[in-house]
Amino acid sequence: MNRFQIQGLKQDDFAEMVAEDVERALAHYDEAINKPTMVSVGKIAGSIASAVTLLSPKHQRAIDAIHADLPGLASKFVRALAAEAARRSEAGIAGVTNPPTTPLADVEPPSLPKSDDLESMLIEDWAGRVAGSTYLEEHLRIARSTLHRWQRRGEVIALRKGGRKHVFPLAQFVDGRPVAGIRDVLSLITNPRLAWLWLTRPSAQLDGRVPIDLLRQDQVDEVVEAARVFAPG
Known part of the structure; x- marks a missing residue:
């Protein structure tokens, strides 16, 4: 540790x-x-x-x-x-x-890497703190069965690491549950890596604010609309 x-x-x-x-x-x-x-x-x-x-x-x-x-x-x-x-x-x-004006509002957020580029990048270099199911069970009291159910339903972002192992960004959890809105974002930005990168970077669609911060404040509708604008295609 x-x-x-x-x-x-x-x-x-x-x-x-x-x-x-x-x-x-x-x-x-x-x-x-x-x-x-x-x-x-x-x-x-x-x-x-x-x-x-x-x-x-x-x-x-x-x-x-x-x-x-x-x-x-x-x-x-x-x-x-x-x-x-x-x-x-x-x-x-x-x-x-x-407030109506913020320093970030006047700054154009940097463009995000393409999905193909993300696949070749080490998760530890861009995703923030991540953890596997064992850590989540021991420290956040999230049962493996619950975590896997959330994963199947698209309610939590799981990043594949290596062959079949998945890790989970910790910033998406509040009080032992994924924040509301993750499922909606994943339905629009279907690549989990791209979805998480977008969620954790200042967004032009949100005047430079960070989407995951807004989801943690229950501002789901605004984030989902921004994801719809950003979504490829």
């Missing part, structure tokens, strides 16, 4: 745990910091820690390779975050989950 794997914890629970630890550390070492700022810092730290665990091993190793530069990059991120917060506050859109 690598150091990013979280046993017995959901991603949201892990983020909350990190946030609480950061808040306690701030309270201990900086008595002058106010409570709202303390909570915000904890939430930022927890969200980043959780997001890193969902990266592919390749991208995790890339981050490891530049650890000396991380403080500077983190400072740039915080300054950009503060500038965006100030912009939203001045525009009167603070607290809006999806």
Whole structure:
């Protein structure tokens, strides 16, 4: 097991745990910091820690390779975050989950590889964290029979690895179940690899937002319509 794997914890629970630890550390070492700022810092730290665990091993190793530069990059991120917060506050859109304008909205998402190219790519290099049925049964309490039933019905994305073995991207599960909308997306984008790649990348059809993030927020209709526009043919 690598150091990013979280046993017995959901991603949201892990983020909350990190946030609480950061808040306690701030309270201990900086008595002058106010409570709202303390909570915000904890939430930022927890969200980043959780997001890193969902990266592919390749991208995790890339981050490891530049650890000396991380403080500077983190400072740039915080300054950009503060500038965006100030912009939203001045525009009167603070607290809006999806404001009318976002940095991603003005950026054209990169084109996705073709299906044939995906088949030759290592799953670990692009799919994020994946796991087999044994891991899902032990850590998410998903019985093999249930997993196979979901797979037959197209309710879960299974990526074939090697001959007959399948692995399952972990980001598609919430509370031990696949998020709603996976079946609809697979009915439109029938290649599982292409479907998962589309789900996990900023989508031009969604103004640069990431489809799987929206499905995890129960915004199914919008994602399905975007998949219909994207679907080959």
